Amino acid sequence: MAKRALRVLAVAYKETSTVPKGTALTESALVYTGLIGMIDPPREEAKEAVHICKRAGIKPVMITGDHITTACAIAKELGIYENHDKAITGTELSAMTEEQLNNDIDSYSVFARVTPEHKVRIVKALQKKGNVVAMTGDGVNDAPALKAADIGCAMGQSGTDVAKNAADMILTDDNFATIVSAIQEGRGIYQNIKKAIHFLLSSNIGEILTIFAAILLGLPSPLLAVQLLWVNLVTDSLPAISLGVEPADRDIMKDKPISPQTGMFANGLVFKIVFEGLLIGSLALTAFILGYRYNFGGSSDTLTLGRTLSFAVLSLSQLFHSFNMRSNKSIFKIGIFSNIKHVLSFIVCSILLSTVIMFEPFADIFKVIPLNMKQWILVVILSFVPIIVVEMQKGVNNTH
Known part of the structure; x- marks a missing residue:
């Protein structure tokens, strides 16, 4: 039975x-x-939640006061206990030394007939192996382990006050699947923060390098302070905000967990930021030189023309570059319109940029001049380059 x-x-x-x-x-x-x-039959959604956890690199472990045979049967039905896994009782656990438990802890998926003391030992042994441990429980006897875990999660409906006070969070519906949904949401938020930081840093590096390179080449400043202020307040802010509400990738729960020791800028992100900043900066500087040195499109004031072209390319290239930030996959694969807020931010910023350049009262404030059709085509071509370069980079990365 x-x-x-x-x-x-x-x-x-x-x-x-x-x-x-x-x-x-x-x-x-x-x-x-x-x-x-x-x-007490397991909920149907619990089986799927366990499957998603394992696919995401999260190991579910059952700790129970039930008989070991009963515990293994339930764990096997849920997918927690598989053929290569081990089960252990509290009596056997008591006979193990700390060193033995720390060495073997990863091989166990079921702990049966355990006491509160055993639960704390299990949590601490998993932590010593470098794991981030989340513990769920509802009773008074779960409180010490909930306190010891990295994330203690108490049951909101069936949980005791002691367990709730010891926990870091309270699960209002007592459903394990909700924890998995919370992990997915948390991963999406983390990725969006990372995208926004990536975008802002690469854009700002582009602005710095544009000015710095011009100084090294003995050229006048390609951008005035008021123009840089516009780029930082308008061109950078709206796309960054829209990246913060980017829908999570469909495959986000197939990624492995991120180690606490791994920083946000790991896995080559620093190189990407610098490279993309260099790309944006070089495009803005190229536009300045074409206007200032070569009077592209014709103007009586080549310095203002160069600054206008540089200002337009810097702003618009960052707007195009924000599309690159949305996913590690091709923007054409995830769908340009899958985040309508981002599309709207691109449209609004583009209209504002055109207004500043083409509307004379604003042009006087920002020290720019209206551009003709030939010059606007140049601006769009140069600004679109980040999309082409990063799409090629994604294609190479996704084939390996």
Whole structure:
């Protein structure tokens, strides 16, 4: 019955006219009646949640007071306990030294007939192996382990006040699948923060390098302070905000967990930021030189023309570059319009940029001049280069 995931109780009786003193006497010479098997069936969504956890590199572990046979049967039904996994009882756990437990902890998926002390040992052993441990529980006996875990999660409906006070978070619906959904949401938020930082740093490096390279080449400043202020306040801010609400990738739960020791700028992100900053800066400087030195499109004031072209290319190239930040996959694969807020931010910033350059009162404030059709075509071509370069980079990375 235990192998069928039933919790088993034996039932017996004794006929007596008096109540003997002492439990031992009361429970002796009983007449066995039979066994009662009870089951609290796992929720259907729990099986899928366990599957998603394993695919995401998260190992679910069952810690229970049930008999080991019952615990293994339930764990096997959920997908927690598989053929290569091990199960252990609290008695066996007590006989193990700390060193033995720390060495073997990763091989166990089921811990049965455990005490509160055992639960704390299990949590600390998993942490010593470098794992980030989340612990769920509802009873008073779970409180020490909830406190010791990196993330203690108490049950909001069935949980005791002691467990809730010891936990870091309270699960209001007592559903394990909700924890998995929270992990997915958290991963999406982390990725969006990373995207926004990536975009802002690469854009700002582009601005710095544009000015720095011009100084080294003995050229006038390609951008004035008021123009840089515009780029930072308008061109950078709206796309960064829209990247913060980017929908999570469909495959985000197929990624492995990020180690706490791994910084946000690991896996070559610093190189990407610098390279993309160099690309944006070189495009803005190229536009300045074409206007200032070669008077592209014709103008009586080549310095202002160069600064206008540089300002336009720097702003528009960053707007195009923000599309690169949305995913490690091709923008054409995830869909340009899958984040409508980002598209709207691109349109709004582009209209504002055109207004500043073409509307004379604003042009006077920002020290720019209106551009003709030939010059606008140059601006669009140069500004679109980051899309081409990064798409090629993504194509190479995704083939390996």
